[in-house]
Amino acid sequence: VTKDPHVSQSETYQIGEVADRVGLSLRTVRYYEEVGLVTPSDRTPGGFRLYTDDDIARLELAKHLKPLGFSLDEMRDLLDLQMRLRDPDTDIADEDRERLEEYAEDARRRCGQLRTQLRAAERLARQLEADLAGSADS
Amino acid sequence: VTKDPHVSQSETYQIGEVADRVGLSLRTVRYYEEVGLVTPSDRTPGGFRLYTDDDIARLELAKHLKPLGFSLDEMRDLLDLQMRLRDPDTDIADEDRERLEEYAEDARRRCGQLRTQLRAAERLARQLEADLAGSADS
DNA sequence: GGAACGGTGACGTTGCGTAAGTGTGC
DNA sequence: CGCACACTTACGCAACGTCACCGTTC
Numbered sequence: 001v002t003k004d005p006h007v008s009q010s011e012t013y014q015i016g017e018v019a020d021r022v023g024l025s026l027r028t029v030r031y032y033e034e035v036g037l038v039t040p041s042d043r044t045p046g047g048f049r050l051y052t053d054d055d056i057a058r059l060e061l062a063k064h065l066k067p068l069g070f071s072l073d074e075m076r077d078l079l080d081l082q083m084r085l086r087d088p089d090t091d092i093a094d095e096d097r098e099r100l101e102e103y104a105e106d107a108r109r110r111c112g113q114l115r116t117q118l119r120a121a122e123r124l125a126r127q128l129e130a131d132l133a134g135s136a137d138s
Numbered sequence: 139v140t141k142d143p144h145v146s147q148s149e150t151y152q153i154g155e156v157a158d159r160v161g162l163s164l165r166t167v168r169y170y171e172e173v174g175l176v177t178p179s180d181r182t183p184g185g186f187r188l189y190t191d192d193d194i195a196r197l198e199l200a201k202h203l204k205p206l207g208f209s210l211d212e213m214r215d216l217l218d219l220q221m222r223l224r225d226p227d228t229d230i231a232d233e234d235r236e237r238l239e240e241y242a243e244d245a246r247r248r249c250g251q252l253r254t255q256l257r258a259a260e261r262l263a264r265q266l267e268a269d270l271a272g273s274a275d276s
Numbered sequence: 277g278g279a280a281c282g283g284t285g286a287c288g289t290t291g292c293g294t295a296a297g298t299g300t301g302c
Numbered sequence: 303c304g305c306a307c308a309c310t311t312a313c314g315c316a317a318c319g320t321c322a323c324c325g326t327t328c
Contacts, residue, residue, distance in 0.1 A: 107263040117205040125245040
């Protein structure tokens with residue numbers, strides 16, 4: 001079982017460039033590895049983390065899931081499940097599939113809540129500006 | 139300077155009812171007092187916190203500002219400034235007014251970011267559901 | 277070889293959750 | 303006087319920020 005030919009070992013990136021591109025701090029990216037959320041695929045002989053495009057994609061997914069209020073543990077679970085679902089070689093257990101569907105439903109719910117909060121916040125911001133405009137000394 | 143007649147001392151509420159109505163935990167409401175964000179206007183002789191409608195309004199403002207990612211210190215500052223702006227008796231210093239305008243602008247910015255994050259999260263949620271639907275075993 | 281970049285501790289901070297034991301309101 | 307409700311104190315936790323000090327890359 002050698003490397004698949006279509007999985008050509010694409011470029012890898014060091015943590016600095018990765019953090020910049022994804023928009024996370026170095027600390028956060030390292031912490032995500034510590035908790036097993038995103039593990040770099042490789043290291044240099046000297047110990048520098050090397051991230052593939054897939055690793056970066058996973059970081060971006062994590063970044064976009066965060067506003068929904070999932071814990072890092074939940075996100076690790078969710079992303080692992082999703083990877084297994086997408087991989088055509090492993091067929092996913094019914095139990096796993098079920099849990100993934102719960103996550104999807106949960107994500108939906110949280111999107112709705114976030115949307116509600118956003119509307120409230122926007123009203124508040126407008127109100128604040130209105131107060132400022134209304135109390136303008138001539 | 140006695141009590142204004144139109145500021146009739148309206149009803150007060152204990153922390154339990156307040157927390158329920160606003161949708162915050164007891165711990166959170168107490169913590170907000172600890173950091174000076176929302177201080178109950180009164181106490182019973184025995185030490186029970188008593189909140190007025192204004193106190194509750196302030197709690198609700200805090201709750202709606204939180205999703206924008208302000209720190210509790212910032213929110214305290216912001217809400218204090220807004221109170222001084224609305225109070226017709228005190229006229230606000232130029233410096234304070236300026237800071238309040240910065241907060242308003244900041245709030246706007248954060249609303250925009252939150253909106254962007256929400257859209258990304260919604261795309262992600264739909265993608266997740268699409269993956270699930272796409273891998274349905276017949 | 278030296279400037280930019282990265283590594284691993286380790287401690288600090290924010291915003292609460294969660295008891296534990298005691299007092300208050302009615 | 304009992305029972306829900308509240309109070310303080312304290313420790314715990316997640317998700318990082320922030321040094322400090324040392325190694326790596328090119």
